[in-house]
Structures are given as C-alpha cells and as structure tokens.
Amino acid sequence: MWSLQNxxxxxxxxxxxxxxxxxxxxxxxxxxxxxxxxxxRFAIAWNADISSYDVFIERGADYRGRDSSLHATHRLKRTSDQYHRICFQAGKEPKDLRMAVAMSLVWAERTSTYIANGNSWS
Structure with missing residues (x-):
C-alpha cells in the first residue's frame, strides 16, 4: 500500500x-x-483482459440512507469479486496507474458529496 497524503x-x-x-x-x-x-481504501490492479486498470473499493462510506444501488453509486460487482469496483464509462477506463489513482479520488469525493446532499453525479 502506498502511504500517500494530500x-x-x-x-x-x-x-x-x-x-x-x-x-x-x-x-x-x-x-x-x-x-x-x-x-x-482502494485496491488498484491492471486487468490485462480489458487493457486498463480496475479500482476495487475495499472500504467505502456508509450511504446513510441514500440510494446505494450500483447504478446510482457508479459501482460494479461481478459474482467473482470480493469488493465492488468503480464503474468507468466504456472507453474511458484508466490506462495507467496515475489516472486510476486520480479517478479513484474523484469517485471518493463525488460519492461523499452525494451522501451529504443527495444530488446525483450528473
């Protein structure tokens, strides 16, 4: 795990x-x-099958009564997955680690805002 702040x-x-x-x-x-x-907390891993990174949400926030459906929260979960993944728009998946980290940070901030005010992402 990278110990990075700010x-x-x-x-x-x-x-x-x-x-x-x-x-x-x-x-x-x-x-x-x-x-x-x-x-x-996110686990970030290269997925050779799709030539991009997967971002697994190992620890996320409590949705505190907000709609926590996969669609509303921009998450995916396959049967074989232990954790949810961040859902990226087709063709916009992160192709390098730095972008995967940046996109996970954006997802976290947008998720926290959604939980706080209930406004959808779009």
Whole structure:
C-alpha cells in the first residue's frame, strides 16, 4: 500500500503530485479521506483482459440512507469479486496507474458529496 497524503487538496486530484510520487504502471492500494471526512481504501490492479486498470473499493462510506444501488453509486460487482469496483464509462477506463489513482479520488469525493446532499453525479 502506498502511504500517500494530500493527493487531492480541496477535493481535486493533484496530478503533478500523483505523477511525482507514483510510477506509470503497477498495482497496489491507496487510502483517501474525502474533504467531508469519509474514509476510503482502494485496491488498484491492471486487468490485462480489458487493457486498463480496475479500482476495487475495499472500504467505502456508509450511504446513510441514500440510494446505494450500483447504478446510482457508479459501482460494479461481478459474482467473482470480493469488493465492488468503480464503474468507468466504456472507453474511458484508466490506462495507467496515475489516472486510476486520480479517478479513484474523484469517485471518493463525488460519492461523499452525494451522501451529504443527495444530488446525483450528473
């Protein structure tokens, strides 16, 4: 697990910092506390079958009564998966580790905001 902090100051991924601290490719875990105080942990792994990264949500926030359906929360879960995955738009899947980390941070921040105010992502 990478022990990294302050990768998303003000809720936005700091791509320069992410690029300076992480290799272009690799597998591992990252933890993030959102601006609203929710704690997340992600496992990020290369998926050779689809030539992009999967981001597994090992620890996510409690949806506190909000719609927690897979569609509303932009998650996937296959029968063989232990954890939910972040759902990426087809053709927009992260192709390198740095983008996978950035996208996981965005997902965490948007999820925390959704939980707090109930507004959908779109």
């Amino acid at each position: 990768l998303a100051p003000n809720g936005y991924p700091d791509m320069a910092r992410i690029g300076a601290l992480l290799p272009l490719h690799g597998n591992g875990q990252i933890s993030h506390t959102s601006q609203l105080g929710d704690n997340y």
